[in-house]
Amino acid sequence: MMEESRAGNLDELAGKYLTFTLDEEEYGVDILKVREIIGVMEITAVPHTPDYIKGVINLRGRVIPVIDLRLKFGMEARDYIDRTCIVVIEAHGDEGAIMVGLVVDSVSEVMNVDPEHLETTPSFGGKAVEPENILGMAKVEGEIRILLDVDNVISGGALEGLAE
């Protein structure tokens, strides 16, 4: 697995990543955590949740929550079009394994990230994504992709403000 200390070994981050687009930037998540990718569907809104939690959907009999990554990262919201996808990930939040859907602009590809592609995360100054959500950066064929730490993205901050 490749989720150990971020500040630590960059080489551990090597592997396969699913990349997707958010607001003109490319991001990647560990492919082993991706359960499936589905087209955006009707989301049942759940009251009293932060705005980035869009609600819940029916995933083959299971009710799972859906997070809009744009809103989670403080980017501008955008209407859902047919390219919009929900990436269903299984990650480990504070209470064990959970499945969460992430709304992204569009899905790109599954990409091999080798150690030589990896770079340390520069300080962003003004960029939306907080450092603790980032595992590192990969530069593949001239394009930069930001590798996300999904466990962190869906736990921690997400649970604040929920219990009222």
Added chain:
Amino acid sequence: MAGKGNSLSEILDQMAVKIMMVEPGDLSVVGDLVNLVEELASLAGEKDSPLLARMAGEFHKVLGQVIMAELPDSPENFEALGRAIGIMQEVARKGPADELSKGFAESLGATGYVLSEEFAPGESRPAAPEAKPPAASAPAEVPAATPDFLQDTELLSGFIEEAFEHLESIESNILELENNPGDSEIINNIFRPFHTIKGVSGFLNLMTINKLAHTTENLLDDVRNGSRAMDPEVIDVVLSVGDTLRSMVENVQEVLEEGPDKFKEFDISEYIDLIHTIQGKQSGASPPAAAQEAPAAEAVAEPVAAEETPVEQAGPAKSVPASTKAPAGGASAPAKPAARAAAKVGASIRVDIEKLDGMVNAVGELVIMQAMVRQNPLVSHIADPKLNKDFSQLSRITSELQKTAMSMRMVPIRQTFQKMVRLVRDLSKKSGKLVDLVMSGEETEIDRNMVDSIYDPLVHMIRNSVDHGVQAPEERKGQGKNPTGTVRLSAYQKGGNIVIEIVDDGHGLNTAKIREKAIARGLIRDTDNLSDHELNNLIFLPGFSTADKITDVSGRGVGMDVVKKGVEKLRGKVEVISQPGEGTQFVIRLPLTLAIIDGIIVRVGSERYIIPTIAIQESIRPRREHYNTVHGRGEALMVRDRIIPIVRLGRIFGVESEYDDPCEAIVVVVENEGRLRALMVDELLGKQEVVIKSLGGYMKDIRGVAGGTILGDGRVGLILDLAGLIAVADLRKEDTAEDNKASVEVETETV
């Protein structure tokens, strides 16, 4: 030895074959070997081959350590074990011989296993790798500290589970015996479990348990063959022994789960003395007040027995489920308790709860998918009669499947009721009252998940009946009643609910006193006009008690409140009905299962919500003249002479509703914890039983939403949590400015 060797040889031959088939990592074959060696051990014991029996015991232990990964399952080790089997075969053929013992000891030793004293007398133990109990985090202490019995943790878990069952059966049988002292069938039913516990505990090196069970078994044997009469003395001591054994088994469980430092020594010498006394004479001492426990000192508890017990009786060892379902190598959790099949006299099997739940979930999804396919617009447009027929059939089968799956989660309430027998007996003795417990409907089934939660409320209510309801015998006689009071505990299914009733024929509730207390506590006002029934049901409010005397059992005003909360947690209702001088009746209504809820689906805007039917009183389209706005308090509706606050679901949930004017919309009157509210919705869509799906860790604490469900069209509908909803609504009301509708200002009465 020759000639008796036949079946022993057969077993050994099978073992020899198996050991050749073993591959590293293949624990199932090792499991088979364990079964075989157990058989061997018991047979050897029966056939009077003590050496072979001991060898089998040692072999068994080695296998245990291999399973627990304390010894490596390497090819070399299995070869060594193969040699050991060969030696045992020789013993079976030719009889015991010193070189054979030595050879056996050597081959076992070659695996790294440390033999017990008998096989390696005089050999000093090397730094013993003691069997680390699975859950222990303590580093290696003094080797002697580890209780011996931890060698066979799988067998141990099985034993613990079965021991509890035996103990329960012993208790209920003994209580029955009290009423029918001569019934030899019952006496046998008590003797057998003691015999089993004795046997298995001996095999597992649980020596204190073994000794106590053995001594009691002897006593029971005396009763069985008539040399001792069954009288209250015997009954009391058996009950007492049962309690102590239970504590000891619980302690073993603790040690298994938390480590050897939890081990407690139990001093049973008083019991042994007492039982011997009872056996010898006809009258004797009374049981020790409580089981003596010597709490483990700081460092270490001494192991219970120094001597090795050669493997004993045949039968008992077999009743422990063998470790054929070997855990994935080295798994340290004790075997999960298996679910009980319905306790019918017919055959039943043990099933892993996880498998059962998995299946129930899958069936639930099947029902949903089937409905979704059916409702798919393209499908419903196919006007083919055969297709429709087939769909109907499919739907019927799925429904049947679901009912069966659900019923597998149900268990008879008998077990819980049985516990009450002991409770009533002890309570009545303590309070000096004569109480008869009559039960009916024990076969009524409830959801397995409810069993634990219903226990406490029942206990509280029975305590209440015996303590406060039923009067002392003299008082009853004075009133012309039978000096023995009756408490009737019954369960039945009615209208999609389980109903549990507790009825006593005591003196009923003192309604006047309740009223006094309620006024004194400011719960009602002097001028309030409540019916007797309403007054009686005030006892469920926190802190309420009209008892003059507080016993250690009740009277503190805690019980009924706990009962109500417990019942409501199960989405049920409880109420009390009383006749002064005649008695009190508690009625609990519970849903049949926690997984499914019956609800009305309503629409607000484009969202759909489910309101639990049990909370709904009625639904109406409000009439203009009943609608009011209250200054600073929001809107209200007059329904049957009561003023009920209106709650706009759309506003609470941030959803735009279709109708703004309540008189064009629909209002559903709901009740929760005594509060009434009128929920405003756009449309009623139907009544349906829905499967509750948790929204997951994320959303567990959302006020107003209890969970989700998947509706027929595949979309998620939210199930309302009325308590939370009302709380949120009340808060908002304090912030919201007055509504702008035309209004008549009216003074409200608090409902």
